[in-house]
Amino acid sequence: MKDTHDGSRKKVNTKQKIIESAIIMFSEYGYYRVSTRDIANAVHIKSASLYSHFASKDDILTSIYDLYKEKMGKVLPDLDELYKLAETAPPFEVLTKTNFFFEPEDQEIMDRVVTIAAVESRTDKRSEEFLKECIFSLPINFTAKLLERMLELGRIEPLDIDAFVVLLANFCFSAAIRNFTVDPITMEDWMKGTSLLYQMVKPTGK
Amino acid sequence: MKDTHDGSRKKVNTKQKIIESAIIMFSEYGYYRVSTRDIANAVHIKSASLYSHFASKDDILTSIYDLYKEKMGKVLPDLDELYKLAETAPPFEVLTKTNFFFEPEDQEIMDRVVTIAAVESRTDKRSEEFLKECIFSLPINFTAKLLERMLELGRIEPLDIDAFVVLLANFCFSAAIRNFTVDPITMEDWMKGTSLLYQMVKPTGK
DNA sequence: GTCTATACTTAGATAGAC
DNA sequence: GTCTATCTAAGTATAGAC
DSSP: OHHHHHHHHHHGGGGHHHHHHHHHHHHHHOOTSHHHHHHHHHHOHHHHHHHHSSSSSHHHHHHHHHHHHHHHHHHHHOHHHHHHHHHSSOHHHHHTTTOOOOOOHHHHHHHHHHHHHHHHTTTTHHHHHHHIIIIHHHHHHHHHHHHHHHHHTTTTTOHHHHHHHHHHHHHHHHHHTTTTTSSOOOOHHHHHHHHHTTTTTTTOOO | OOHHHHHHGGGHHHHHHHHHHHHHHHHHHOOOOOOOHHHHHHHHSSSHHHHHTTTSHHHHHHHHHHHHHHEEEEEEEEOOHHHHHHHOOOOHHHHTTTOOOOOOHHHHHHHHHHHHHHHHHEEEOOHHHIIIIIIIIIIHHHHHHHHHHHHHHHOOOOOOOHHHHHHHHHHHHHHHHHHHHSOOOOHHHHHHHHHHHHHTBOOOOO
């Protein structure tokens, strides 16, 4: 504010700061209530300056989803490792490992991205696709593949994998949409819920 | 359009038509995406004419919630009758009776109102209050009172009523928010879910 | 990259004739 | 009650100086 020449040292990550502020505000107030001026104010620049970093307000939302995908890619468990694990470890343990978490400093902000997508998905195609892809299909396929493998190996008793996996996805979706509302699901209830579901997968003892 | 004098005969319910169109569009595209011009177009008037019926766009939303409350008041089961029923009928049957339904021609539109409230409640105080009041508190109190009565009468085994009623409310909320999405809950699943919950209430056989 | 200034568009709302 | 015309405010976005 006072010395502009000093600013150049700190502006390394204006783009990052814009994305983070946008995530927080979109998740809190909704995409439409938040103007580009609001976002600009939050990062102490003028709204015109946003356009040095993003082509449009819409582009900010796209970048938010891209960021999520990028971060998700880094923490997704390795399928081959889990295949190995499936050969010896208890099925319950294998399934637990499919629950991926972000780096602790990223977790909250990534949860907020899911919340934005959950709300906007009602009226926005891209948000709907992001939600389906990242929150439904991907984790579902992941779990389904492991269950199939364990079934092949004779490590679990016969199970309707499709039905199981739909139950699981809906539980995750409910949890996501409740985030940052008056009545969010607690970590404890989350664990209880997934545990209960995982117990439907019966080990053969083999 | 051609003969204006004829219009006066049909304009009996412009206000009603505005509300209904607004409900459909708000639930489909979200409150912010729908402009007063959109609503006006849908009922074939100019947007300025809306203001003969409503003070503001916000007032339309208020009227929508008021309409829901009014309709709900007409179909809510009579608590005293249910108290009577609780003395003789099986607990399961009593609980089933607390599920209220609107007149068939109103049901879909009222479901849409809940959807609007569920989405807007994230960012709008009044929507949040409507949702809590009509979708959470009221049905919960209703069921809780009946359970208390049946407990007093010794017709059901001891039960954590508060916990039960929270489970029930959350199930209803999930169902409501999924309405008009890619993945709405089916009537069958709805019945299955409530049945399963109601089975947690064990009759004493008295 | 950020600023000021400004263009363009759309939205909500009002005034006044009919 | 509905219309035309219009106002005002706000939002997205661009141009061009620094």
